[in-house]
Amino acid sequence: MHQASDLARQLARNAESVCRHYLPEGRRQGRYWLIGDVEGTPGRSMFVRLTGPESGKGATGKWTDAATGEHGDLLDMIAANRRLGSLAETLEEARHFLSLPVPEPSDTARRTPAPTGSPEAARRLWAISRPIHGTLAETYLRNRGIVDLRNCGCLRFHPNCWYRADRDDPPDTPEAFPALIAAVRDNDGTLTGLHRTWLDPFGTSKANIATPRRAMGDLLGHGVRFGSPGATMIAGEGIETMISLRQILPVMPMIAASSAAHLTAVAFPPMLRRLYIARENDSAGHGAYDDLESRAQEAGIDALPLDAKLGDFNDDLRQLGLDAMRADIRVQLTPEDAEMFIGR
Numbered sequence: 001m002h003q004a005s006d007l008a009r010q011l012a013r014n015a016e017s018v019c020r021h022y023l024p025e026g027r028r029q030g031r032y033w034l035i036g037d038v039e040g041t042p043g044r045s046m047f048v049r050l051t052g053p054e055s056g057k058g059a060t061g062k063w064t065d066a067a068t069g070e071h072g073d074l075l076d077m078i079a080a081n082r083r084l085g086s087l088a089e090t091l092e093e094a095r096h097f098l099s100l101p102v103p104e105p106s107d108t109a110r111r112t113p114a115p116t117g118s119p120e121a122a123r124r125l126w127a128i129s130r131p132i133h134g135t136l137a138e139t140y141l142r143n144r145g146i147v148d149l150r151n152c153g154c155l156r157f158h159p160n161c162w163y164r165a166d167r168d169d170p171p172d173t174p175e176a177f178p179a180l181i182a183a184v185r186d187n188d189g190t191l192t193g194l195h196r197t198w199l200d201p202f203g204t205s206k207a208n209i210a211t212p213r214r215a216m217g218d219l220l221g222h223g224v225r226f227g228s229p230g231a232t233m234i235a236g237e238g239i240e241t242m243i244s245l246r247q248i249l250p251v252m253p254m255i256a257a258s259s260a261a262h263l264t265a266v267a268f269p270p271m272l273r274r275l276y277i278a279r280e281n282d283s284a285g286h287g288a289y290d291d292l293e294s295r296a297q298e299a300g301i302d303a304l305p306l307d308a309k310l311g312d313f314n315d316d317l318r319q320l321g322l323d324a325m326r327a328d329i330r331v332q333l334t335p336e337d338a339e340m341f342i343g344r
Helices: 002-013 015-022 074-081 087-098 119-128 136-143 239-246 283-298 313-320 322-332 335-341
Strands: 027-029 032-035 046-049 063-065 155-162 176-185 191-198 213-217 224-226 232-236 254-256 274-279 302-307
Touching: 002 015, 002 074, 002 087, 015 032, 015 046, 015 074, 063 074, 074 087, 119 155, 119 176, 119 191, 119 213, 136 155, 136 176, 176 224, 224 239, 232 239, 239 254, 239 274, 239 313, 274 283, 283 302, 302 322, 313 322
Parallel strands: 232 254, 232 274, 274 302
Antiparallel strands: 027 032, 032 046, 046 063, 155 176, 176 191, 191 213, 224 254
16 A cells, blocks of 8 residues: 555655644754654653655654654554554544545555464554553553553553454353553564453453463564663563563663563663563573573673562562562662662
8 A cells, every 4th residue: 555655755744743733742853853752741752853864764754762662654653642543544634634635445445454463463453552541451550559651652452352262261252352452572663563461341350261361473582672772671571570670660671571481582682781580480480581591691691680579570569569679679680770770
C-alpha cells in the first residue's frame, strides 16, 4: 500500500506543524521537537526530527523516545497520540490534518492477513492496542503493588484480545479477553514481537485460562525493554518482576526476556559494561543465571546477581514493602550504581 508511505512523506514535509498540532506541550530546539512522550506529556525524552533527508537515517519526521526505546514515523506518532485502533483510522486522521480528499477505493487496497504469531501480526496487534494509563491493565498492575508506570511505553492494553483455547481449557472458553500487551524489541528499538497477559474482566488477576501468558513474533535475543540500552542494565525473566524493580530503580535500563531459556540468549547492547541478572529462585532460574553470566564474562561484561528475599521481586514488593525492598537492592548494587540509580 502506497497511501501510507505517501502520507508519511507529506507529514514529514510539514513536521513542525504536525508536532505543534499533536504535541503542543513540546518545543523546538534546533533541529528537533522535544516532548515527554507520544501522548504529549511535557518533558524532553522524546525527540522528533524536523529537518533531514526524505528517507533513511536521520530522515525528517522520524522520532525516538529515549525513555522507552520506541521510535517510528509521524504516522506512528499520530496513531499512538490519538489512540487510533487501525491503519485506516490513522490514514484518515492524517488526510484530515493535511486537508486531503478521501482516495477512491481500489481492490488492491485490502491488506492481506499476517501469518498468526509472526512479527507482522505482532506489529498489527501493537498498532491497535492503546496506552496503558486508565485501562484495566493499569488496574491489574496496581493490584500487584506496581503503581509507578512512568516511562513504561513498552506496555499497552487491548480490551478484547483473541485467545486460542488449548486442550486444557473447557469447551466454553471465550475467544477473547482483555490483555496487557508488552512490546518485544531488539537493541535498535525495532518491534519484533509481543507478550500478552490475558486478564479477568475486573483487573484483579490474570484470566482463568490454561495459558494466560503467551508470546508471539521473533523473540530470541530480544525482550521487553524499559529505558534505552546503556552501560548498565538489569536482565530478568518476568515482566512484573522487572516493573517491580522499576519501582525503586525508575531510570535503570532493564529487559524482561519472558522465560529462563530466552534470558540466556539476550543480546548485549554494544555499550553494555555491567549486567545485573535478576535471578529466579529455582533450578531453571539458577541455570539461566549461570549461562548468561558466562556469556557476559566472555564478552568482557561484568555480571552480578540480584536476588529477591521471597519468591520474586513482585512478592518482595507486595509483602515486604517498597522501603525494605529498596534497602535490600541497595546492598546488592555496586556503590556507584546505588548512588546513581537509587540515591541517598
